Amino acid sequence: MIFSTNSKSDLKNAADMLKENEPTLKIDFKNSEPSNNNQLWLKKTFKKYYFKYFINVALPEKINLHEFGFRYFDEKMYRHFSFNSPGEIYAFVLKFSPSDIYCSSSFYRNPSEPMDKKEWYGSELIFDIDGKDLHLECTLEHNYTRCHGCNLINAGVLEKCSNCNGSRLNVIEIPCKNCIFFLKKEVKKLINLLVEDFGIDSKTISVYFSGNNGFHLHVADKDYLPLLSVERAEISSYLLGKGFKLETLGLKINNDKKFIPILKNKQLLDCGWRGRILKNLKINFYSGKNADNNFIKQIEKLETIWNCDFQQKVAKTIEDLSVKIDPMVTMDIHRIFRLAGSLNSKSGFAKILCNDVDSFDPFKDACFFDKSTIEIVSKIDTSIFFKGKKYNLNKGSNSVPEYVAVYLISKGLADINLKEI
Amino acid sequence: MSIKLGTNDLAKYPFLNEASTYVKETHFDLQEFDRTEMEFILNRSFNKIDNFIKNGETNYKLEKFEIEILTFLASLLILKSASIDIITKKFALFESMRFEKYLVEDLKNSFKDEKKRLILLKIFNEIFKIDIFCETIVNEFYKIRVIDYIHRSIVFHEEEWKLINRTVKNGFVYLNVNEIVRLFRNELSLLIIDKIKNMKLVTFPDKVLKKSQNLKIYWDSINKRSKVSDHVNKNRTTPPCIDHIYKVLNNGENLPHSARLLLATFLLFSEKNIEEIIEIFKKLPDYNEQITRYQLEHLSGKKGSSKKYFVPSCEKIKLQNLCHETFVCKGIINPIQLLGKRRDEIEKEEGKG
Ligand code: SF4
Ligand SMILES: [Zn+2]
Ligand SMILES: [Zn+2]
Numbered sequence: 001m002i003f004s005t006n007s008k009s010d011l012k013n014a015a016d017m018l019k020e021n022e023p024t025l026k027i028d029f030k031n032s033e034p035s036n037n038n039q040l041w042l043k044k045t046f047k048k049y050y051f052k053y054f055i056n057v058a059l060p061e062k063i064n065l066h067e068f069g070f071r072y073f074d075e076k077m078y079r080h081f082s083f084n085s086p087g088e089i090y091a092f093v094l095k096f097s098p099s100d101i102y103c104s105s106s107f108y109r110n111p112s113e114p115m116d117k118k119e120w121y122g123s124e125l126i127f128d129i130d131g132k133d134l135h136l137e138c139t140l141e142h143n144y145t146r147c148h149g150c151n152l153i154n155a156g157v158l159e160k161c162s163n164c165n166g167s168r169l170n171v172i173e174i175p176c177k178n179c180i181f182f183l184k185k186e187v188k189k190l191i192n193l194l195v196e197d198f199g200i201d202s203k204t205i206s207v208y209f210s211g212n213n214g215f216h217l218h219v220a221d222k223d224y225l226p227l228l229s230v231e232r233a234e235i236s237s238y239l240l241g242k243g244f245k246l247e248t249l250g251l252k253i254n255n256d257k258k259f260i261p262i263l264k265n266k267q268l269l270d271c272g273w274r275g276r277i278l279k280n281l282k283i284n285f286y287s288g289k290n291a292d293n294n295f296i297k298q299i300e301k302l303e304t305i306w307n308c309d310f311q312q313k314v315a316k317t318i319e320d321l322s323v324k325i326d327p328m329v330t331m332d333i334h335r336i337f338r339l340a341g342s343l344n345s346k347s348g349f350a351k352i353l354c355n356d357v358d359s360f361d362p363f364k365d366a367c368f369f370d371k372s373t374i375e376i377v378s379k380i381d382t383s384i385f386f387k388g389k390k391y392n393l394n395k396g397s398n399s400v401p402e403y404v405a406v407y408l409i410s411k412g413l414a415d416i417n418l419k420e421i
Numbered sequence: 422m423s424i425k426l427g428t429n430d431l432a433k434y435p436f437l438n439e440a441s442t443y444v445k446e447t448h449f450d451l452q453e454f455d456r457t458e459m460e461f462i463l464n465r466s467f468n469k470i471d472n473f474i475k476n477g478e479t480n481y482k483l484e485k486f487e488i489e490i491l492t493f494l495a496s497l498l499i500l501k502s503a504s505i506d507i508i509t510k511k512f513a514l515f516e517s518m519r520f521e522k523y524l525v526e527d528l529k530n531s532f533k534d535e536k537k538r539l540i541l542l543k544i545f546n547e548i549f550k551i552d553i554f555c556e557t558i559v560n561e562f563y564k565i566r567v568i569d570y571i572h573r574s575i576v577f578h579e580e581e582w583k584l585i586n587r588t589v590k591n592g593f594v595y596l597n598v599n600e601i602v603r604l605f606r607n608e609l610s611l612l613i614i615d616k617i618k619n620m621k622l623v624t625f626p627d628k629v630l631k632k633s634q635n636l637k638i639y640w641d642s643i644n645k646r647s648k649v650s651d652h653v654n655k656n657r658t659t660p661p662c663i664d665h666i667y668k669v670l671n672n673g674e675n676l677p678h679s680a681r682l683l684l685a686t687f688l689l690f691s692e693k694n695i696e697e698i699i700e701i702f703k704k705l706p707d708y709n710e711q712i713t714r715y716q717l718e719h720l721s722g723k724k725g726s727s728k729k730y731f732v733p734s735c736e737k738i739k740l741q742n743l744c745h746e747t748f749v750c751k752g753i754i755n756p757i758q759l760l761g762k763r764r765d766e767i768e769k770e771e772g773k774g
Binding site: 069077079115196197198199200223224227229230231233234235237238241242243244245247248271272273274331332334335336 | 566567568571572574575580581583584585586587588589590591592593677678679736739740741742
């Protein structure tokens with residue numbers, strides 16, 4: 001197994017573990033029973049996953065310093081749990097079968113207390129790259145839109161339902177190869193910036209597939225653990241390329257739209273954003289007497305080739321080079337994150353460590369359900385690739401492997417056939 | 422190797438440990454400030470404070486180190502005895518600007534003068550608990566670790582201090598002398614404030630008390646403060662999460678960023694204008710008009726290219742641990758659904774169900 005912090009022996013006898021760690025809880029989950037057949041079936045199937053693959057779950061080293069949270073199949077969220085051992089969590093998960101498991105990236109002295117009594121003392125640096133922030137054109141075609149008014153699933157991303165003209169719609173994301181490719185590209189840009197500019201040791205960076213349509217990067221570099229929320233926001237802002245001033249490039253534009261050099265010491269031009277932008281625009285820097293003049297001349301010449309002004313070109317370059325992270329996620333130190341190795345109820349995929357980002361394929365590597373045939377009722381005609389095989393579905397009854405069933409039902413694109421319950 | 426400061430350095434930097442050691446070694450007793458020979462020191466201290474707070478004047482002529490150390494000490498005593506927060510802060514700011522000038526000068530010389538450099542590195546290490554490194558390849562630059570930089574730069578609001586406009590490489594930020602000193606100004610002033618706050622003194626020398634009395638009289642004459650009114654509208658339902666934020670605000674406590682964002686987006690959504698919202702945010706202990714305004718304009722989509730931020734959903738609010746759900750929240754997915762609803766109506770509905 002490529003991603004595990006638990007040793008096999010840790011979990012060798014599930015029945016014993018359950019007995020020893022029988023969870024006692026203050027909260028009553030009785031009202032959290034799934035209210036429909038899809039949820040009932042998913043609950044049963046997810047439980048099977050945890051029974052078999054709990055070894056996938058990458059628990060933090062010091063479990064007792066983290067806050068845990070769970071969502072149930074009734075979609076209710078419960079927070080402020082803490083555990084002392086993997087066994088306790090295992091027992092808890094099998095007993096209550098949550099739909100999603102979360103764990104704080106922060107360390108607390110009292111993780112189960114309310115926020116103001118938790119006593120925060122550090123948090124991993126986390127980045128979230130989400131497909132929807134990439135605004136890729138392909139998504140407009142291959143995603144679906146579900147109408148709240150008439151429940152119809154429309155193919156493509158629409159503004160109005162094709163059936164009832166309603167505008168209360170939500171998008172169902174089904175990432176394609178192109179989506180995954182561009183997500184990976186962002187991941188690589190991010191790693192590059194973290195290593196080159198921030199000097200972060202790449203060994204402390206872990207890349208996880210989010211379990212749905214994105215990637216999470218966790219940085220465990222201990223220097224970054226104590227960073228406050230605002231400081232994390234500043235790092236995000238750097239990565240997003242926000243707030244760049246043209247003057248940083250070593251020039252300004254005067255009232256007559258002429259370039260005026262302003263930085264005397266140009267030896268440092270080749271690093272950080274400044275270096276990155278100049279390199280991308282193929283602007284060289286020469287030292288020596290005529291350095292400033294040469295610098296400006298190059299830009300003037302390039303402007304005629306680009307056929308657009310320098311500022312626009314710089315803005316475009318920043319857009320290309322910036323990393324599309326969600327800044328809110330990075331700055332929020334009290335958030336709880338999906339636990340690595342746990343299932344994402346939006347897709348049934350696992351959030352999983354990617355040792356090799358390039359070769360990672362979520363439709364193969366994040367999908368842990370088995371091949372047994374399951375009867376589902378598809379709400380759409382569609383075809384989908386899983387583990388290198390194409391599955392064509394027609395609206396209505398279909399027999400598909402369990403992993404396809406989990407995915408489509410989690411996405412709200414199909415219902416479970418009653419006989420499977 | 423232990424580096425000894427020269428007397429000249431002590432005159433410039435009387436807040437260093439070596440300066441306190443000097444006072445201890447000479448067995449100077451604070452009550453000695455009541456002696457007539459000391460009057461000129463007290464006058465010097467008072468004039469300095471007076472110049473800072475009334476005229477914003479930082480011109481200052483350095484005297485011998487013994488005088489400077491005592492003047493610094495006397496200033497702290499006067500401010501401690503007056504105990505007026507704003508005056509203490511103002512003094513600390515101007516005093517740190519004065520030290521900043523000396524630091525710039527010394528750092529500039531440090532590129533040629535090895536001994537000077539070591540002394541400065543020691544100063545940074547002692548008072549700011551941070552290592553600064555001389556960049557040898559590029560002349561006249563120092564570098565500090567990125568996290569040490571961010572930790573300080575985030576309080577500045579000019580864009581040039583944003584990390585993106587800095588030279589960043591391999592975990593370091595490169596700064597010239599003026600920048601590095603400017604970066605530490607706040608800390609220097611906090612250090613001075615701390616020194617004043619942490620002084621433990623039972624009786625102040627009479628002459629110090631007299632000086633501080635003068636300060637108090639001056640302060641009372643200009644001080645008029647207005648109270649911020651309560652902004653919660655009693656007739657309408659306020660979402661419990663927002664209500665809770667108001668409570669925290671009214672207690673004068675600080676709010677995490679996520680709560681500020683929730684409050685701001687909620688108020689913007691409820692068509693409050695930026696001025697009204699700023700009034701509410703004024704209650705924050707670390708309130709800063711400029712940033713608050715900037716952020717509100719940013720959120721409302723007025724500044725920058727940013728999209729309008731929406732009020733986060735209940736689900737998100739729950740994840741951020743800001744939800745304080747009550748019966749009014751039944752069946753809603755976003756706090757804005759409660760906007761404009763009357764409390765009695767909801768109670769009625771609740772009664773029916
Ligand atoms: S349920 Fe929604 S509106 Fe109610 S307190 Fe929680 S977050 Fe606020
Ligand atoms: Zn419809
Ligand atoms: Zn796509």
